[in-house]
Amino acid sequence: xxxxxxxxxxxxxxxxxxxxxxxxxxxxxxxxxxxxxxxxxxxxxxxxxxxxxxxxxxxxxxxxxxxxxxxxxxxxxxxxxxxxxxxxxxxxxxxxxxxxxxxxxxxxxxxxxxxxxxxxxxxxxxxxxxxxxxxxxxxxxxxxxxxxxxxxxxxxxxxxxxxxxxxxxxxxxxxxxxx
Amino acid sequence: xxxxxxxxxxxxxxxxxxxxxxxxxxxxxxxxxxxxxxxxxxxxxxxxxxxxxxxxxxxxxxxxxxxxxxxxxxxxxxxxxxxxxxxxxxxxxxxxxxxxxxxxxxxxxxxxxxxxxxxxxxxxxxxxxxxxxxxxxxxxxxxxxxxxxxxxxxxxxxxxxxxxxxxxxxx
Numbered sequence: 001x002x003x004x005x006x007x008x009x010x011x012x013x014x015x016x017x018x019x020x021x022x023x024x025x026x027x028x029x030x031x032x033x034x035x036x037x038x039x040x041x042x043x044x045x046x047x048x049x050x051x052x053x054x055x056x057x058x059x060x061x062x063x064x065x066x067x068x069x070x071x072x073x074x075x076x077x078x079x080x081x082x083x084x085x086x087x088x089x090x091x092x093x094x095x096x097x098x099x100x101x102x103x104x105x106x107x108x109x110x111x112x113x114x115x116x117x118x119x120x121x122x123x124x125x126x127x128x129x130x131x132x133x134x135x136x137x138x139x140x141x142x143x144x145x146x147x148x149x150x151x152x153x154x155x156x157x158x159x160x161x162x163x164x165x166x167x168x169x170x171x172x173x174x175x176x177x178x179x
Numbered sequence: 180x181x182x183x184x185x186x187x188x189x190x191x192x193x194x195x196x197x198x199x200x201x202x203x204x205x206x207x208x209x210x211x212x213x214x215x216x217x218x219x220x221x222x223x224x225x226x227x228x229x230x231x232x233x234x235x236x237x238x239x240x241x242x243x244x245x246x247x248x249x250x251x252x253x254x255x256x257x258x259x260x261x262x263x264x265x266x267x268x269x270x271x272x273x274x275x276x277x278x279x280x281x282x283x284x285x286x287x288x289x290x291x292x293x294x295x296x297x298x299x300x301x302x303x304x305x306x307x308x309x310x311x312x313x314x315x316x317x318x319x320x321x322x323x324x325x326x327x328x329x330x331x332x333x334x335x336x337x338x339x340x341x342x343x344x345x346x347x348x349x350x
Contacts, residue, residue, distance in 0.1 A: 066323055071331065090332070174311075
């Protein structure tokens with residue numbers, strides 16, 4: 001059923017015509033953006049299907065409340081040991097949820113999408129600031145949570161290269177134990 | 180002379196603002212004023228993030244490496260006195276101390292500069308509580324542990340889920 005918006009009776013005819021003209025003009029300006037001539041670039045991103053294993057490792061080592069488990073962070077991570085996505089969850093409460101893994105995925109691929117697309121197409125993983133910081137190859141206040149060759153590094157890099165190393169991810173997702 | 184007199188206050192204001200870290204100043208402002216009747220010192224600002232002011236470049240002196248407030252139970256913000264807080268850093272070095280009447284404890288940077296991450300535990304009577312995850316970088320317990328608990332905070336640090344017969348309070 002079509003609904004018509006009521007026109008206020010007090011609106012003068014000249015103003016009504018002006019509003020109609022402006023509306024049609026705006027519509028005309030908008031239409032070319034939706035047509036076949038518009039350019040929408042798409043990039044290949046690492047797969048989300050196996051990201052949960054990587055997200056678990058990132059959550060434990062990077063996502064604490066005093067690090068990337070903060071709403072203020074560009075690379076914001078949700079998870080059991082940090083910020084929670086659901087209003088009813090608390091840090092340290094229930095396991096990291098599917099929604100949280102999804103949000104972490106979006107957070108990660110939004111960091112450097114062009115560089116990430118290049119890595120997905122075969123460029124070196126060190127093109128990513130994420131990898132350089134995690135390895136400690138670039139200044140990072142949180143140190144080097146995933147030094148090169150460790151389980152965390154293998155987990156992250158394997159996902160970026162298209163084949164998740166689940167054993168490394170499981171190992172990296174263990175809470176650090178006190179010495 | 181007249182021009183100098185007009186611009187001098189502006190220059191002084193600019194110079195003084197340049198010496199204040201705006202992030203620390205903002206955090207300090209957000210904490211609000213001191214509680215009436217509580218003198219500045221080891222018992223003030225219980226439950227607030229001590230290290231945010233007591234850090235290099237901050238308004239608090241001395242600088243702390245770690246500080247916080249421990250409460251008796253999960254439901255009430257009753258401080259606990261005499262709880263033993265033990266911290267172990269990633270080198271295996273440890274530091275242990277007791278909470279004061281406000282539930283506060285702190286370690287000055289001149290006493291100990293731990294290598295993060297740091298693992299924390301609290302002991303009182305026959306109760307021993309281990310913090311599940313390590314502290315990665317913020318030495319202010321209340322930087323994360325604020326009340327009430329919610330998606331961004333596990334709530335205040337407490338010893339027992341249920342009320343206990345402990346000492347606490349400075350009056």
